[in-house]
Amino acid sequence: MEKKKYYISTAIAYTSGKPHIGNTYEIVLADSIARYKRQKGYDVYFQTGTDEHGEKIELKAKEKGITPKEFVDEVSAEIKRIWDVMNTSYDKFVRTTDPKHERIVQKIFDKMYEKGDIYKGEYSGLYCTPCESFWTESQLVDGKCPDCGREPVEKKEEAYFFKLSKYQDKLVDYIEKHPEFIQPESRKNEMLNNFIKPGLQDLCVSRTSFDWGILVDIDPKHVVYVWLDALTNYITNIGYDPDGSSEEFNKWWPADLHLIGKDIIRFHTIYWPCFLWSLGLELPKQVFGHPWLLTNNDKIGKSRGNAIYADDLVKLFGVDAVRYYVLHEIPFANDGNLTYELLIERTNTDLANTLGNLVNRTISMANKYFDGVVTNKKVKEDVDNELISMINNLDKKVEKKMDKLEIGFALDEIFECLRRSNKYIDETMPWALAKDDSMKDRLETVLYNLLESIRVCANHLNPFLPNTSEEILKQLNSLDKSLSYNENNKFSDMKPSVLFQRIDKEKKLKEIEEMK
Ligand code: ME8
16 A cells, blocks of 8 residues: 655754754754654655845854855855754755756746736835844834844835735635644644734745845846745655646645744745645645744743753753653643753653663563563463553554644553653562562563563654663564564563763753853
8 A cells, every 4th residue: 555645844944143042942843743654654755954144144154254156065064064963854855046946936936926916016124133034013013023132123124025915815714724734733723813804915035135046037236035945845845846847745745744933834824825826836734833942931032042952952951851841841832841850850851760660670670580581371360451452552642642743642551651651660669579489470460561662662662762762662672573472472682771861960960060
């Protein structure tokens, strides 16, 4: 049977500087979904990359005394390096300075112009330079930019406009008829009531005030508005071409999920659908606006001096501890908080105690009592039932949460089973059974149940903590995917080793201080 396709994308990160742990959260979240879908048998295409044009980047390069291209080459490489440090399994890392993307964006602009969806006019309005956005008076919050809170300036320029207004009714109708399109639900209502229904104004899609962008083909003193350039990355990189798209494009489009942060939902659920309709294309199936990661309950920002970087955290805690923390700590719809103290506590309680100890204790007992070869002697007792049924239901429970993109809750389900397994050790007391020769088969059954539970949980952990999952399966000698289910269930020559070292909080905090 042909595999079902699944196309997932992240936002493409601005190459204005090194990404902080907040930006990095998104790629880890997308990675866990992509890995999960692969595990479920989907043919997955996972795209990420960098957004490299715009005035801000031009200015940053100037400050540094290098060309914008030199600047973005450096930053894009750094972003890719961090995505790799986080062990993310993207299929393609795209860049908006890729000449192929640039050419297709020009053709897209031409096509919209020929269709009459883009026209030439003059813009005068309130402009926020850092956000590269024009705002109307009514959109300002206390006279300030609604996105960054800075003062906008009066600005006038000849510009091209996209007829957003033309698509307003269609957009309202579409969003109302497709409740799954914008997630979480609260974001959908926010978009409809605060932005779309009050009226869509035509969107300025070209700039003449700076050069670092894609030139408008028909009028090269203009560069293409950065959001038209950025959003189209989702189609240009899979072979969209206004003159005839590739097989690859027909295979992957429409995307199944655009995963983005809550601050850019507006661009993805208003501008992007209208651009796609203008090109005669289908809309992505879902746009999910994830909440933010805060540090000490404060917005992360380089200028605030509270930026925490993923690679530093990985050096201090290891990649899976960081992945676990961000995936678990940011619930579905509310912002999550990151502090070093919380990260240490989570690692100690969940990873070192619940998971690490369970695996270590169980394998050590299997080695001690059975030289590491444990078979199912089927000497059952009532106490086994709850554990076995929890483990057997785990797949469905995880699936239910993953289908709703409740990643943190999916992890909770797995850890619930791990905690239940620890409790099972306390209940069955294998060390006591070991003292009684007549209980040997019961003891072996108990260990078999524990090893099976660990194996199943390790498989489920794979999308979230890929290294840890592999390490556990390796310790269980259960990694060989060529083996049949039954063969894989024979445990032999198991080598326990510590998965997560318990962290001494005081010592670690001192180390962090010194690192700063
Ligand atoms: O917005 N916690 O790029 P970007 C969680 N280039 N996510 C966060 C976050 C935080 N503290 N801060 C930012 C852009 N993000 C555009 C996207 S897509 C066609 C163009 C998220 O580098 C943010 O919401 O500013 C966005 O989804 C992503 O990081 C990249 O942000």
